[in-house]
Amino acid sequence: METKKLKKVDIIFENEQGLSMAVLEKTLKRNPDDIILDLIDSGLKGRGGAGFPTGLKWKFTKNEENPVKYVICNADEGEPGTFKDREIIERVPEKIFTGIAICGYVIGAKEGYIYIRGEYNFLLKNLNVKLQEFNEKLKKLHFDFKIYLRSGSGAYVCGEESALFESMEGFRGEPRNKPPYPTVAGYNSKPTAINNVETLVYTTMICHMGPEKFKALGTTDSRGSKVFSVSGDTPIPGIYELELGMPLHDFVEDFGDGDTKAVQIGGASGFCVTRKKFNDTIIGFEGIPTGGSMMIFNSSRSMYNVLHDYLEFFCEESCGQCTPCRIGCQQLLKGIEAVKRGERPPSYLEDLKKLTATMKIAAKCGLGQSVGNPFNSIVDNFREEIIY
Amino acid sequence: MSKYMVNLKINNVPLAVEEGTTILEAAKTLNFKIPTLCNHPDLTVAGNCRVCVVEVKGARLLSASCATPVSEGMEVFTNSEKVRTSRKHIVELLLSEHNSDCTKCKKNGNCELQSLALEYRVGDHTFLSVLKPKDLLPDLSSPSIVRDNSKCIRCQRCVRTCTELQGVNALCVAYKGDHQTISTFMNKPMNEVVCTNCGQCINRCPTGALTEKNSVDFVWDALYNQNKFVVVQTAPAVRIALGEELGYDPGERVTGKMVAALRKIGFNKVLDTDFTADLTILEEGFELLNRLKSVLVDQDETVKLPMMTSCSPGWIKFIEHIYPEMLGNLSTCKSPQQMFGALAKTYYAEKVNVKAQDMIVVSIMPCTAKKFECDRPEMRDSGFKDVDFVLTTRELALMIKQAGIDFRSLEPEAYDSILGESTGAGVIFGATGGVMEAALRTAYEVVTGREVPFTNLEIKPVRGMEGVKEASIKIKNVKPEFAHLEGVELNVAVAHGLSNARKVMDDVRDGKTNYHFIEVMGCPGGCLGGGGQPIPTSEEIRKKRAEAIYDEDHNMKLRKSHENPEVTALYEEFLGVPNGHKSHDLLHTHYKARIRY
Known part of the structure; x- marks a missing residue:
């Protein structure tokens, strides 16, 4: 198996003066198809977690024939234990904007949006100032593109792309049925390229340093x-x-x-x-x-408590529309409590694992589909901690 | 533009369907039944219950068949091991959140969740109950609708009904996760929010979470009371739908049997709302002619056109909430139900020699909003509550069953006289466009002395299920007293379902229309699709009911309201002339502006 030694690198936070503008000026002169080829060649996959190849996503959106398209930067960083986007937004916002603008140029959009989670509202003031400056710079480059900010209201599920669109459109943040996928019908039912904050910064950097340097890092399946x-x-x-x-x-x-x-x-x-x-x-x-x-x-931590916390989180953060997720999460939580108290036999954990199999394939969106990940991996590995 | 055909296989059976067809629809053509809960033919696709999941070869996830369009080469399995296990899990999950007290539930026997639970034999409750104790208290505040959240499966059919079909948004989804629930604005009780009581949500609720406020026991009490003279009136749309609750197919007319059953149940007199429907045409028709004169001749700016019908109490509450500035456009005529009540306790009471205080008036209505209407303080012009109790079509069926009547073997009987005679014009009140058609049949003849110029009196442009219908009639060769109408092109519009009403109202408000007269019915299809009608409902069923209504009209001897002999007698003996003093006292009303939140 191909492995790499642990190595710290500095691409994302590299903040050389004038880098963004230089990249932008250079890139806006290039053929959009060449930019897509570079991204595909670099092997960059989405950094939000799902790992969809970024170049392909842009290509699909570009290929849609529609006069109105959008770029959206998903800054609804809600996954417990994740706080890297906050840092990126604070330290290198220009590089995010640049990534959005490049994406807009490639797919043929005139508007870009940053959807930022409600809990990050303290970042808004600075971000807005920087954004105004950047929009002004875009004007000077005669590139007809503008970036706007949208603030979420603190729902985890709004990080799911289609729920995010619903939220932006002013509706309840509930995931949509797929297909159609965002590249075909996203925000306002228009073709939309939606990317994570970090992904967009990497696209800026790949345009800056070329795909080779990025590709040199990582493994065949996980470049960079x-x-x-x-x-x-x-x-x-x-x-x-x-x-x-x-x-x-x-x-x-x-x-x-x-x-x-x-x-x-x-x-x-x-x-x-x-x-x-x-x-x-x-x-x-x-x-x-x-x-x-x-x-x-x-070893001082109780894995029962860890799982219990996660399940409480999912019970609360499920949007509640689909049955497997809304009730499934509650059953998992109540189930481990019942086993812990001895009200259900340890074998009930097996029933619950079967339920997670259903949730994985029948829930409407990634939230319900992935609750089984922590549940099974913790129950399988720390069964005794769950029961006793 | 012809659509592409897509080839696929369902359970190894090859088929080709049009591009854009969902897996669910495709499976139906092969008679593979896929269970559904959140899906409803009248509503947009939600895909949230997940009961309809199917396996698509090569896909990581199961697909909600209601929401997934077919694609070329797709291989679908509707009953694979994964599908069956998931579906069973989902039904079990729904039951773990559900108050499964089926024997006490009003929807016992007509519940989609119950049928599914039976089909999948989920007797052994695998999962723990997650039913919320606070949901066990039903909201009984509305005069029409009972909301019991403990029976709710969150399919959101009611929410989509209220939003998409009715544009009212009384019901909404609130909170998220384990607290997610169906609620109202600020979680207020139903009688305090902008709810029109139309009951369309009840017609589409798959479980017992939404039901009508049941008045059957009050009516039995009245019937058993020897001191009370109980008369019953039946709305036009009841006779063509009641059969559905009693084992007949949609569209079968059971008028005569219904009358016989009502007598057997013990009502002292069985009378017909169609009679007051005919009366409404005269009152409303003359009101329209008066308004036209005021506007065209007298140029009276206080008189408003277009005039709008006022038969549908759901529509009335809607306009009171949403367009209070246009209340002046509403006809001041009471609905036929309330005209009947007011006459029953005055004119009729005298005729049958019963004291008004000893008379109980029961209405059988296709409508839940009528329950609210009869409670309105304005509806006491007889000096008493004009209509005492309103039963829906469903509740009447229940009474027939409770009385042990073998409905099928009943010999048809005729309505009692007086207040029992009607014309075809009164019958078609039950369908969208019916009031308009009936009004035109009479108004045209009053003005010109000739029959309305349509074959068989059938004014086809105002019939059918299109959301908003328009028609124009050129008025020529008028009688001398209507000279001011010579050459006028009378423009009319018909809307059914409150979303369609909203479109028309917005256009009227913005001055985009030149209508003189607008018929609005609160429910899709008109009264035949009312919130008190048999469940289920769909456009197909409503079309069959409409056919039955027009058949009934077609077979009547009298088909114009002004030819109803009992109506003529009523004017001669009691009311005087249409829109006269007595009419205004008893048959007309006023409206009040209501807040929007």
């Missing part, structure tokens, strides 16, 4: 680097940009406190990996993909 939000039982919590494809073992060596019992990769909707499997687990799309959240737990 990624910003991680490290939290939990670690002496050095924070934001780190690391090359993809490292074994979890290396990560724990560097970031753990020496007593790490498990790492939750990918936030509450991700997977829990135990000590036994640190060596065999690769962080990347071929192993366990992550939107950036790495939560480290040491």
